[in-house]
Amino acid sequence: MAPRSQNTSWSADEALELLYAAHWRRLVRLAVLLVHDVGTAEEIVQECFVAVHGRWSRLHDPDKALAYLRQSVVNRSRSHLRHLAVVRRHVDREPPPEPVAGPDHAASDHARRATVLAALRALPRRQREVLALRYYADLSEAEIAETLGISRGAVKSHASRGAAALRAHLSGVLEETR
Numbered sequence: 001m002a003p004r005s006q007n008t009s010w011s012a013d014e015a016l017e018l019l020y021a022a023h024w025r026r027l028v029r030l031a032v033l034l035v036h037d038v039g040t041a042e043e044i045v046q047e048c049f050v051a052v053h054g055r056w057s058r059l060h061d062p063d064k065a066l067a068y069l070r071q072s073v074v075n076r077s078r079s080h081l082r083h084l085a086v087v088r089r090h091v092d093r094e095p096p097p098e099p100v101a102g103p104d105h106a107a108s109d110h111a112r113r114a115t116v117l118a119a120l121r122a123l124p125r126r127q128r129e130v131l132a133l134r135y136y137a138d139l140s141e142a143e144i145a146e147t148l149g150i151s152r153g154a155v156k157s158h159a160s161r162g163a164a165a166l167r168a169h170l171s172g173v174l175e176e177t178r
Contacts, residue, residue: 012056016049019065024049026137027073033132034077036121044080047073070137071147074129081125119169127162130155 010018024045031041048069052059059065120128126148133144134155144155 005029009062012053015056015062015065016053020049020051021067023066023069027069030070030137031073031077033117033120033136034074034129035080036117040048040080041077044076045073048076067141067143067146070139071149074133074147078125116166116170119166122169123162123165126150126154127165129168130158131162134159 022159027045027048027169028041031044032038035041035044051070051072056062059068077090120131123131129148130144133139133147139147141152141155141159145152148155150158
C-alpha cells in the first residue's frame with residue numbers, strides 16, 4: 001500500500017479499511033489453518049486489525065502493514081494454541097466427534113478436507129505454519145522467513161519435511177481405505 005502522494009499518507013482508518021477489504025478473508029483462512037476453528041480465526045484476525053489500527057502512527061513503513069498483519073495473525077494464533085494447551089492440561093474434555101461422511105459428493109469432499117486438515121494438525125507447529133503460508137497464503141520463501149522470523153534455509157527445510165510427512169500420512173490413509 002503506497003502513500004497517496006509524496007506529502008500525504010493514508011490515515012489509519014483509510015489504510016485499514018482498504019487492507020480489511022482486500023485481505024481479511026485470506027488472513028482468516030490462514031488463521032483457520034493454524035488454529036482449526038473459524039470463529040477463533042475471525043477473532044484473531046479482528047484483534048490484529050484493531051492492534052494495527054492502534055499502532056498505525058508508530059508503524060515505520062506503512063507499505064509493510066500487510067506483512068505486519070500476517071505476522072500478527074501467526075503470533076496470535078500461536079498464543080491461542082499455547083493457551084489451549086494449558087487449558088487442556090487442566091480440564092478433562094472429550095474431543096468432538098468426527099463428522100460422518102455420507103454417500104453424497106459434498107460429504108466426500110468434507111471428509112477429504114478433514115483428512116488433510118488432520119494430517120496438517122499432526123505436523124510440528126513450524127512445519128504447519130510454513131506449509132500454510134506457502135501453499136495457502138502463496139507467500140515466497142523470503143516472505144515466510146520474514147513473517148516467522150526464521151532464515152530462508154529454515155523455511156526450505158520445514159517445507160520439505162512437512163510436505164514429506166503429509167505425503168507419508170496421506171498415502172497411508174489412502175492405502176487404509178482401499
